[in-house]
Amino acid sequence: MPPPPQISPPSPPRSQEHPAGPVGAAPVGAAPVGAARVDAAPIRAALADPTAADPTAAATTVGDPTVGDPALDDIELARARAAPALGRRQAARSLLARTGDDWDRRGHRITVLALDPDAAAWAHAWLLAEPGCADAAVLLALAHVRRALRGKENPATARAACRAAAEAAPADPTPWLGLLMLEREGTADAVRIFEEIRARHRDHHHAHHLMIALLAERRADAGPDQLHEVYDFASWAAEQAPADSPLAILPIVAHAERYRALAVRGHAPADPTTARHWRDHRAADVMKAAFDWWLEWEHDGHPRRLVDLNFLAHAKFCEGRPAEAAALFHRIGDHVTPAPWSYPDRDPHAAFHAARTASLGDTRSTHGEGGATHGE
Numbered sequence: 062m063p064p065p066p067q068i069s070p071p072s073p074p075r076s077q078e079h080p081a082g083p084v085g086a087a088p089v090g091a092a093p094v095g096a097a098r099v100d101a102a103p104i105r106a107a108l109a110d111p112t113a114a115d116p117t118a119a120a121t122t123v124g125d126p127t128v129g130d131p132a133l134d135d136i137e138l139a140r141a142r143a144a145p146a147l148g149r150r151q152a153a154r155s156l157l158a159r160t161g162d163d164w165d166r167r168g169h170r171i172t173v174l175a176l177d178p179d180a181a182a183w184a185h186a187w188l189l190a191e192p193g194c195a196d197a198a199v200l201l202a203l204a205h206v207r208r209a210l211r212g213k214e215n216p217a218t219a220r221a222a223c224r225a226a227a228e229a230a231p232a233d234p235t236p237w238l239g240l241l242m243l244e245r246e247g248t249a250d251a252v253r254i255f256e257e258i259r260a261r262h263r264d265h266h267h268a269h270h271l272m273i274a275l276l277a278e279r280r281a282d283a284g285p286d287q288l289h290e291v292y293d294f295a296s297w298a299a300e301q302a303p304a305d306s307p308l309a310i311l312p313i314v315a316h317a318e319r320y321r322a323l324a325v326r327g328h329a330p331a332d333p334t335t336a337r338h339w340r341d342h343r344a345a346d347v348m349k350a351a352f353d354w355w356l357e358w359e360h361d362g363h364p365r366r367l368v369d370l371n372f373l374a375h376a377k378f379c380e381g382r383p384a385e386a387a388a389l390f391h392r393i394g395d396h397v398t399p400a401p402w403s404y405p406d407r408d409p410h411a412a413f414h415a416a417r418t419a420s421l422g423d424t425r426s427t428h429g430e431g432g433a434t435h436g437e
Contacts (some may be wrong), residue, residue, distance in 0.1 A: 131173050133367045133396050138170050142177065150183055157196040164262040168235045169364040171203050172242075172267070180204035195230035202226035206239040216243050234261035238268055247275045264302050266365050270314055277318035284328045287343060291315045309354040310369040312347040313376050317401040324405035331405055339379035348376050352385055359392075371398040371413075378416040386420040393417075 132139040137156055144152035153174050160167045174180060184201035191197055205219035220243060226236035237257045244251040251272070258268040276291040295315035302308035320338050323329040329336045338344065351373055360366075374389035402409035402416075 166364040175203035175207045198226040198229040203239045234258040277322045281322040305358045313351045321404040333379045367396045375401045383420040390417045
């Protein structure tokens with residue numbers, strides 16, 4: 062397998078006429094690499110409780126636990142997440158036991174269970190009752206991470222809990238995922254953490270998204286750059302993944318994260334539909350390839366597939382392709398995710414529903430009331 066392109070130290074803005082140097086992940090144990098400081102606020106917001114962006118989300122989920130719920134379409138997870146509030150914690154314990162070493166699903170489930178404000182307390186009680194229990198240690202670690210991201214706890218405490226969980230569950234990438242969630246800069250530390258995750262699960266979905274969010278921040282103050290390393294990293298990761306891997310969508314994610322980084326600094330319009338960023342040659346190629354992949358490989362098995370579908374629908378809507386966006390909105394249903402609809406500082410639910418209404422309405426006016434959907 063070809064090595065990943067190297068993540069190099071940030072450099073002064075370069076001419077758009079010259080090719081980019083290689084970027085990507087350095088090997089574990091590499092010498093420290095300098096890194097530009099990033100704007101932590103957007104990434105912190107994305108990693109905090111996803112329902113916090115919309116004060117009505119909690120009320121919305123009462124009737125249907127999947128609407129706006131970070132559990133997405135994982136019904137077992139949605140039920141297990143609600144159980145501790147009713148004093149029933151066995152549901153979460155049984156869920157994690159059944160999940161086993163399906164690392165993407167385990168990471169998704171633990172990070173969602175950790176959103177419970179009382180998760181740290183009951184995971185600690187669980188660990189006291191069952192010393193050495195890997196599930197309890199990992200859940201406790203991610204609960205501390207969530208608290209740190211909300212500003213409720215010192216990040217050092219969360220990092221120590223993640224390291225303890227990594228010792229309790231050495232094959233599990235989830236404690237390392239927690240450490241990566243705490244990173245705010247593309248330093249050598251972040252690179253080494255990412256490599257620890259890849260050593261345990263090469264195609265870890267959530268970890269790749271986090272690395273792209275960090276890389277997208279580099280040299281954002283300098284403005285648009287067609288040769289930015291986040292694009293190279295996303296392309297490399299997509300090419301190295303199996304043909305049916307959802308990492309094929311990573312170039313779309315990179316485009317969205319770079320838009321966010323530019324827009325928060327005033328280098329792109331706050332309304333993504335008016336940004337040329339979504340209509341240049343790179344964007345057109347990336348979006349066509351991602352949509353074609355979806356048409357060929359779409360499946361319901363991946364626990365975070367709805368994250369990818371939200372990124373792809375957002376991209377197609379911003380590109381001005383309502384029929385293709387409509388097909389994706391049909392698949393998404395009401396499972397809106399904060400990223401990328403909140404970019405750069407929008408209400409994600411309002412942005413999602415406006416885009417869906419516009420896409421479905423435009424499609425019906427062109428193709429009749431049935432609309433143009435894939436596989437409906």
